[in-house]
Amino acid sequence: MSSKLTTSNRAGWAFAAPGIALIAVFIILPFFFAFALSLTNQRLISPNPTQFVGMQNYRDMLSVSVLRLAPDRDDAGQIQRDAAGAPVYPRIRDITRSPDFPQYRGMREWFRFHMGETAHVVIARDVVFMKALVNTLTFVLVVAPVQGGLALILALLVNQKLRGITLFRAIYFMPVVVSIVVVSLLWRFIYSPDGGLLNNLLSALTFGAFQPVNWLGNPDTALPAIMGMSIWQAVGFHMVIWLSGLQTISPTLYEAAEIEGASKWQTFRYVTWPGLRHTAVLVLIVITMQAFALFAQIDVMTRGGPLDSTQTLVFQAVERGYGKQDISGGATISVVLFLMVLAISLLQRWLTRERA
């Protein structure tokens, strides 16, 4: 492609330099900065000089241990039981504060499960981070397939040849142009326990049998409620990407399928879906990246609560890096987040690779 006419180092540099410089300073530099800062105790404003602390931040965040506890027994060897008849176990505080177990110092109970009469207690140095990590992964693992799938169904619906179909396409896409902050505040009202639209609707549909739910105030429903709203807001975006993929599939393939007498499902399975392979990778990667970045919904709707059931990695990174001015803590979470985004993108690329 190159020709003498277009060779010019000076002009090339002059045209590209502003863009390259801005991306270098405001994207690439902070990206490497995040790794460097995560190895220090940097604060936003501090009278003390910043120190190198090695992997300390990662140890503080990621340390997890399992304690296996046998129930307390009385002198006769009988299991002690509380008023409700449940076995009594040693208190975790007595272990994490005991000088006998310096390795557990500062750790707190994350969750526990029982096998027989032995209690397995998972303790973590940073329980809030662990909850944020699990919530974020849950959000990604639910939202990516559900939103991607619904977006594909919508794309197939608006790809029909019907009068007025562009109007429906335009309506399905509409929430995408509305700010997620606006949407979050709006849905806070829809989910509200008193006078919220969702409770009223469900109660009307069940003729009053439905008991009102405090969607955002209950640890079991808060994250699913945020998932539902996020999908509602963004599904139109991915519908459009699927749609552009659908329109690259040659009509002659569909004609051939029709001549062969293929059913609708067969046409989808053997004509449409193979033609969407590249689109599928793109849609999944984009949704995954957007899902990992979950922040505004949390900030506006729940601020991580109730009981940390909606903590997310980005919310924690901002809470620490900005709220508590703990830049190194925020940077450490950012690095963990980036590594997860990278890992999942590579995994999706590999899972959806062209099979030879």
Add this chain to the structure above:
Amino acid sequence: MASISPDNHGLRLAVRYAVLILIALIFVFPLVFMVMSSLKPAQQLLADTASLRAFLPVGDISLDNYARAFQRAPIGLFVFNSVLVTGLTVLLCLAVCSMAGFAFVYLNWRGRDLFLSIILATLIVPFETIAIPLLLLVSKLPWIGWEGVSYGWLNSYRVQIIPWIADALTIFLFVQYFKGLPRELIEAARVEGATWFQIYWRVVMPLSGPVLATAAILKFLVMYNQYLWPLIVVQQEKYRPVMVGLQYFFQLNIAWGEVMAYLTMITLPVLAFYLALQRAFIASIASTGVKG
């Protein structure tokens, strides 16, 4: 099975439309509710949610909520800030990214391919993972103003504009588009003795309407809806954009009527803009899906 009677066909068509309309209602109802509620006094707003009246402009309709919203927050200032930051960033972004795209497609220079691949690699870095280190960086950056050199960009317009001017996606869009333009045009202009800037400005830019529109729409949506970044770099009311200004409305006792009025004010212009140009909006999103 093979023959479909006309009745059957009509029924199937009706079912198809019914499905499409039902789904449309799911996407529209919160927005209709927002606009209608903004016109109602607080008590009626809550009472109406129990029936379809929630979606109708009925009862005691007025613009009182709007008047009170203006008393609660300096809305004019927030809108001005958002328009200024969004407008300037979009313009600068178009200039910087189209020039970079021009250099990557039409010019041969040392390092070209390397820099292009580095820029495209930044596509997988979500902004949220660099926000905190970037916060520290901009809190220390120097600035040369009228009063000489100062340090720290927090609480300013520049901190909301400059980091957002160049981005990999916009450069990628220009590169893709320029690759499709006939190269002979550029070479012919070069033979006739035009400078590179003249070729960029007089030959390439006039042909770039579609990609400029796409890039401008995408950047507009990102900038106008910006939340996390202004939240952490702007504490002074003076520089706050509309989305951060929302915080004035979700304090302890939420006055939902005023909230709905504010949401309507900052959303309706964008929705109107979208509905007027919906083909262009949808085409812009679709073009991000075209892999190079």
